[in-house]
Amino acid sequence: MSDMDAPRPAGAPAPWGTAPPDVDLGRVWTGVAAQVWRRRPGPLERAAGRLLRSPGLARALVATPSLLLAWIIATVVVLFAGAAATLATGTPYVALLAPAVAGTGIAYAYGPGIDPAWELSQSMAVSGRMVLLARALAVFALNAALGLAASALSGAAAALTFGWLIPMTAVCALALAVATVTRSAAVGVAAGMAGWVITVLSSAAASGDLTTAVTDPALILPYLAFAACCGAVVLYATRIPRGTS
Amino acid sequence: MNVDITDLTRRFRRTQAVAGVSLQAGPGVFGLLGPNGAGKTSLLRMMATVLPPTSGRLRLLGRDPGSYGPRREIRRRLGYLPQNLGYYPGFTVAEFVEYFALLKDMPPGQVPRAVAAAIEHVGLGDQARAKLRTLSGGMLRRAGIAQAIVNEPELLLLDEPTAGLDPEQRVAFRALLRGFGERATVIVSTHLVEDVGAACTEVSLMDTGKIVFHGTPDELTARGEGTGAAGDAPLERGYSAVLAAARSTTAAA
Numbered sequence: 312m313s314d315m316d317a318p319r320p321a322g323a324p325a326p327w328g329t330a331p332p333d334v335d336l337g338r339v340w341t342g343v344a345a346q347v348w349r350r351r352p353g354p355l356e357r358a359a360g361r362l363l364r365s366p367g368l369a370r371a372l373v374a375t376p377s378l379l380l381a382w383i384i385a386t387v388v389v390l391f392a393g394a395a396a397t398l399a400t401g402t403p404y405v406a407l408l409a410p411a412v413a414g415t416g417i418a419y420a421y422g423p424g425i426d427p428a429w430e431l432s433q434s435m436a437v438s439g440r441m442v443l444l445a446r447a448l449a450v451f452a453l454n455a456a457l458g459l460a461a462s463a464l465s466g467a468a469a470a471l472t473f474g475w476l477i478p479m480t481a482v483c484a485l486a487l488a489v490a491t492v493t494r495s496a497a498v499g500v501a502a503g504m505a506g507w508v509i510t511v512l513s514s515a516a517a518s519g520d521l522t523t524a525v526t527d528p529a530l531i532l533p534y535l536a537f538a539a540c541c542g543a544v545v546l547y548a549t550r551i552p553r554g555t556s
Numbered sequence: 557m558n559v560d561i562t563d564l565t566r567r568f569r570r571t572q573a574v575a576g577v578s579l580q581a582g583p584g585v586f587g588l589l590g591p592n593g594a595g596k597t598s599l600l601r602m603m604a605t606v607l608p609p610t611s612g613r614l615r616l617l618g619r620d621p622g623s624y625g626p627r628r629e630i631r632r633r634l635g636y637l638p639q640n641l642g643y644y645p646g647f648t649v650a651e652f653v654e655y656f657a658l659l660k661d662m663p664p665g666q667v668p669r670a671v672a673a674a675i676e677h678v679g680l681g682d683q684a685r686a687k688l689r690t691l692s693g694g695m696l697r698r699a700g701i702a703q704a705i706v707n708e709p710e711l712l713l714l715d716e717p718t719a720g721l722d723p724e725q726r727v728a729f730r731a732l733l734r735g736f737g738e739r740a741t742v743i744v745s746t747h748l749v750e751d752v753g754a755a756c757t758e759v760s761l762m763d764t765g766k767i768v769f770h771g772t773p774d775e776l777t778a779r780g781e782g783t784g785a786a787g788d789a790p791l792e793r794g795y796s797a798v799l800a801a802a803r804s805t806t807a808a809a
Contacts, residue, residue, distance in 0.1 A: 337676075344672035348650040348684050367658035427642035431703070433606040435659035436631040 363445060367437040372445045390457055406474040406525035407511060413450065413479045414486035414503030443545075447487065451480060474525035481534040482507045484541035491548045557582055557615075558711050558741035559603060564612035565765075566598050573598035575765035576612070585737035587756035587773070588745040589795060595765040596745040597639050600715050603743065604636040617710055632661050635709030639716050639745075641700040645689035649680055649699050652688055656703040674706040677732060679725070693720035701729070705736065712742045718751055730755040753777075753791045761798050768802035 352360065353373070360369035389412060393405030426432065432439050458472030485506045490499025514524040524530065559581040566574040574595045588596050601607040602614060605621045617633055619626035643652060653671045662670060675684050678698040683691065688699065697720045704712060718726050733755045736742050746752065752759050753773050761769040761776070769776060773791060780793030785800060787793035 341669060341672045341676060344676065344681065344684070345668035348672055348675070349668040350651060350654060365661075366664045367661060370655055370658045427644060430606060430638045430640065430642060431636065431656065432659065434604040434631060434634060434636040435656065436628050436661035437659045438628070 359445075365437060365441075367435075368441060368445050371437065371442045372449060387457065390454075390461065394461060403470075403474055403522055403525055406478065407522065409475055410479040410482035411504050411507045413454070414482040414507065415500045416450070443487075447483065450483070451476070454479070470526070473528075473531070477531050477534045478507070478510075478525055481538040481541070484538035484545075488541040488544040488548070491545050558617050559743070560613075560615040561603075562613040564599070564602065564614055565610045566595075566602060566607065567610045572765050574602070574609075577762075577765070577767055579760065579767065579770075581741050581743065581758070583737065583739060583741055584757040585733050585742045585744065585755050587752035587759040588743060588762065589747065589749065589752055589759055590762035591747065591799070594762040596762055597715055598765075599762070600713050600743065600745050601638075603711075604634065604638075604713050605631060606636075606638075628661075630711075632707065633710040634660075635704035635707065635712040637700045637704040637714045637717055641696065643688045643696065643699070645687065647688050648685050649675060649688065649691070649702070650684045652699055653702045653706050657706045660707045662707055670706050670708070674702040677705060678702045679728065694722060694725060697721060698725070701732075705732075708740075710740050712736055712740055713745075714742070715745045716747075717744060718746065718748060726751070749787075749791045749795050750789065753789070761795065763799055763802050764806070766802075769798045 352366075352370070356369050356373045359372050360366045363369055363372070389405060389409050393403075393409065396402075396404045397406075429439070432442070455472075455476055458476055462469035462472050482503050486499045486503030488499075489502035493499065511521065511524045514527070514530075515521045517523070518527075520526075557580045559579060561577060561579040564574055564577045564579075565572065577595075577599060588599070590596050598607065602609050603616060605616070605627055608622075614621060616630045619630050621627045621630055644655075647655065650671055653674055654667055657667045657670055658664070672684075675681055678701050680695060680698050680702060683695060688696065691699065697717065701714070701717060704714065718729060721729060730751065733742055733744065737755075737757065744751065744756065756773055759769075759771065759773050759776055760767045769779070776794040776798065777790045778794065779801075780787065780790060780795070780797040783793065783797040785793045785797035787796050
């Protein structure tokens, strides 16, 4: 009889390689593995989770687009390079160009050909359009924060911020709505770009000034109304029809 | 009944992918067999609430997926493995499974243990911290199965789950299916007849969007006896005989 098989006095610790009969080793190992493999959310994800009241949505916001860093860098570069060019030349390049760039980004943020796990995401309790909404809000919130920070430093930046953000909202909403309805990011991008180019050129033709589309405060309300209509289209296009039961 | 379908259809422009399917399924492992293009994947996608039906009645876990609240509740209790599993190559196996556990609205406190249990279930414990881009096709499939079972679903939908698995993994996977089938409804879409014979308690055979046979694997086997239908195994001969009979009926009509 080996040491392992020998009867053990009551209360004596179990030798290596055995476990007390009331211990489920599988459960113990799962508990250990859970601690070892556990991922600690970063501060940004924790803050988003509190704000959105959904850890799943926060994780989707922070993790899914591995483009997050690239997006922030692109925003900062567009803002500061554009602001420098604007101040040097007097033409609001950021306001004229950024809406088309942002519209492209938004159109490519969602869809079967873009998100590799799109099919799987569609069967999740945290719906795809909530993820989309959170991402779009994050884009505008960050850009608004950067714009307002720039406005505090320069009066010219305030006009730039409003001229930039509000048309950008409208162009992004158009790109997103078309991408959602056609299920094609490329078509969404084309629609956003085309819409913005037509707006700029028609404003230029009417006033003789290329920058009217982003400097005329009278256009702010129509832009916002147009964005709201496009938002309604997205909500309608991503619903699941009732009456299947 | 966890799945209650009546006269369900799905049309893609001129193509009728699912043509009036009726199906009821309670706990157990349910096989969905059929040739390529039979409509299995479209039917499974409708059950996964990914694809809305064109017409018909669909109730899952006693709820109507056409309304937001019930659909969300269904999705919390659903596990789904699509035919083409998309994944984020930069995620580790544990991150991938955790991501979908959170999107399934699992309580955050339960997630780490559930993730570990699911990964251990599919035998990927030693790869838990490996990036998905470094895994083989079979391992990726197992990671997909892990995300499907992480929430201990009451309705588990698996589309071609054994594609890419080696024979040893397939045997282990069938045991996993049988375990889940004791407490949940498991629907497995496959064209591998041997998976159905080994793991399923019920089987439906689809062709051109319709269910042409429903019964037990033994009943399907019996349909092939004495018919001279093609196939290396009795169940395959039953499959071939039922398909041939369905097609000759369609041709005669």
